[in-house]
Amino acid sequence: MSANDFLSGGFAAAPESSDHFEIKKSYDLFIDGKWVKAPKQFETINPATDEVISRVGFAGKKEVNQAVKGARKAYDNLWSKMPPAERGKYLFRIARLIQERAREFAVVESMDGGKPIRESRDVDVPLAAAHFFYHAGWADKLKYAFPGAEVSSIGVVGQVIPWNFPLLMAAWKIAPALACGNTVVLKPAETTPLTALKLAELIQDAGLPPGVVNIVTGAGDTGQALIEHPDVDKVAFTGSTAVGKAIRRSVAGTGKRFTLELGGKAANIVFEDAPINEAVEGIVNGIFFNQGHVCCAGSRLFVQESIADKVIKKLKKRIESLVVGNPLDKNTDIGAINSGEQLARIKNLVKVGKDEGACMWQPSGGVPRKGNWFKPTLFTECAQSHRIVQEEIFGPVLAIQTFRTPQEAIAKANNTPYGLSGGVWTDKGSKIFKMTTGLNAGVVWANTFNKFDPTSPFGGYKESGIGREGGLHGLSAYCQVSY
Ligand code: NAD
Ligand code: MN
Numbered sequence: 001m002s003a004n005d006f007l008s009g010g011f012a013a014a015p016e017s018s019d020h021f022e023i024k025k026s027y028d029l030f031i032d033g034k035w036v037k038a039p040k041q042f043e044t045i046n047p048a049t050d051e052v053i054s055r056v057g058f059a060g061k062k063e064v065n066q067a068v069k070g071a072r073k074a075y076d077n078l079w080s081k082m083p084p085a086e087r088g089k090y091l092f093r094i095a096r097l098i099q100e101r102a103r104e105f106a107v108v109e110s111m112d113g114g115k116p117i118r119e120s121r122d123v124d125v126p127l128a129a130a131h132f133f134y135h136a137g138w139a140d141k142l143k144y145a146f147p148g149a150e151v152s153s154i155g156v157v158g159q160v161i162p163w164n165f166p167l168l169m170a171a172w173k174i175a176p177a178l179a180c181g182n183t184v185v186l187k188p189a190e191t192t193p194l195t196a197l198k199l200a201e202l203i204q205d206a207g208l209p210p211g212v213v214n215i216v217t218g219a220g221d222t223g224q225a226l227i228e229h230p231d232v233d234k235v236a237f238t239g240s241t242a243v244g245k246a247i248r249r250s251v252a253g254t255g256k257r258f259t260l261e262l263g264g265k266a267a268n269i270v271f272e273d274a275p276i277n278e279a280v281e282g283i284v285n286g287i288f289f290n291q292g293h294v295c296c297a298g299s300r301l302f303v304q305e306s307i308a309d310k311v312i313k314k315l316k317k318r319i320e321s322l323v324v325g326n327p328l329d330k331n332t333d334i335g336a337i338n339s340g341e342q343l344a345r346i347k348n349l350v351k352v353g354k355d356e357g358a359c360m361w362q363p364s365g366g367v368p369r370k371g372n373w374f375k376p377t378l379f380t381e382c383a384q385s386h387r388i389v390q391e392e393i394f395g396p397v398l399a400i401q402t403f404r405t406p407q408e409a410i411a412k413a414n415n416t417p418y419g420l421s422g423g424v425w426t427d428k429g430s431k432i433f434k435m436t437t438g439l440n441a442g443v444v445w446a447n448t449f450n451k452f453d454p455t456s457p458f459g460g461y462k463e464s465g466i467g468r469e470g471g472l473h474g475l476s477a478y479c480q481v482s483y
Pocket of ligand 2: 044045046047111112113191192193
């Protein structure tokens with residue numbers, strides 16, 4: 001498929017090249033510092049072109065067991081005993097190597113998962129490096145992180161991650177675990193294994209001792225085998241609420257520590273005194289960032305009744321200008337939907353939205369012929385009971401409702417099984433405090449949206465999960481802190 005097959009929104013095509021690095025024809029599993037053949041393999045495709053990029057190993061119980069054994073050996077003999085400042089040096093080295101190879105990681109991330117290069121280049125990869133830098137700094141300062149406490153490591157950590165931020169989620173998981181003296185077995189998502197495997201190569205280049213990080217690719221069964229393994233001391237999962245619930249059941253009574261980062265249905269609330277143009281940008285970023293494949297996406301817009309018509313008009317005008325197309329093109333705003341399966345889920349819920357009586361709007365532009373695409377979509381005339389208001393769509397689809405008073409906005413915003421994030425747009429500081437304390441959400445942004453930083457804890461209430469990642473809260477999930 002050539003770059004010309006993609007639409008470029010009236011701009012000259014500006015694709016990032018993909019010829020300055022190597023993607024191997026196939027990848028084995030990274031276990032105990034060595035590349036180990038899996039009994040089976042599966043393909044990973046480019047969702048923007050439907051082309052096969054590479055083949056990766058499908059780890060079964062035996063390989064998962066081998067990886068956990070490798071992690072245990074490295075934990076007992078080496079990593080947990082290493083002077084913390086030495087551990088920190090390895091983390092610094094990994095962070096620097098990610099920076100040096102940033103362009104390669106960004107392109108591979110966009111090819112394997114479909115996200116725009118602008119995002120993988122400016123968000124995913126720099127934040128992944130930042131997570132390693134941040135936690136490198138903590139490695140030898142844990143006793144200052146928790147003053148007066150005894151701080152020690154936990155052991156072997158089993159980590160399972162999703163396909164929406166593949167490298168970044170690997171960094172969120174691996175960096176704090178290693179900083180605190182634990183060893184890791186990580187399972188990437190089936191549609192986006194490549195940047196985790198490239199990270200394994202980078203970790204080898206960094207000279208990290210064998211077994212400290214193990215990467216086993218595979219599907220849900222592989223994740224389940226890892227989480228259920230009796231020699232895993234802590235489980236860290238990011239993904240769907242359904243799988244999160246199953247994991248919570250499986251770890252119950254085992255003594256394993258766990259953190260779960262699950263779905264969301266965030267309310268983005270715009271008051272009549274808000275700076276409207278900035279709010280429109282925030283709404284667009286909130287729901288269309290990463291095609292809406294974002295657990296904290298601002299997927300429900302609440303706009304104060306008095307300005308609803310104006311905001312929706314401006315929003316539609318702005319959406320008309322978004323470029324949907326080649327993820328590798330630097331002009332692209334909205335890339336490919338991550339998989340055919342996810343596209344089917346989105347289409348199904350959008351149909352439900354129409355059937356239930358909400359009013360759908362999409363911009364006039366087309367989408368590329370091959371690959372998985374969904375236009376940015378708005379729904380007005382939504383009711384609280386509509387499934388598109390209650391359920392996570394995980395795609396570029398925004399459900400719009402109106403409100404009259406702050407109390408009404410809080411009541412409607414909190415009326416969901418989720419509680420991960422939220423946004424408030426207003427000129428008035430006191431209203432920000434009222435709203436942010438009233439919303440049951442782990443993260444609430446004010447006059448901005450989707451801002452992330454390794455120093456800031458992230459996580460949810462209710463069915464959005466349990467535990468926090470990032471900052472001191474995230475660090476405490478990877479060590480034993482006893483006072
Ligand atoms: P999923 O929860 O099935 O997959 C996430 C990860 O868990 C993958 O690595 C997968 O292989 C693994 N997994 C699957 N079943 C498992 C099991 N029983 N035990 C252990 N690991 C298991 O998510 P999905 O099917 O890819 O997506 C479904 C929906 O989940 C999406 O539509 C979206 O709503 C939600 N989702 C949320 C996030 C998030 O960041 N919160 C990420 C991805 C998907
Ligand atoms: Mn892929």
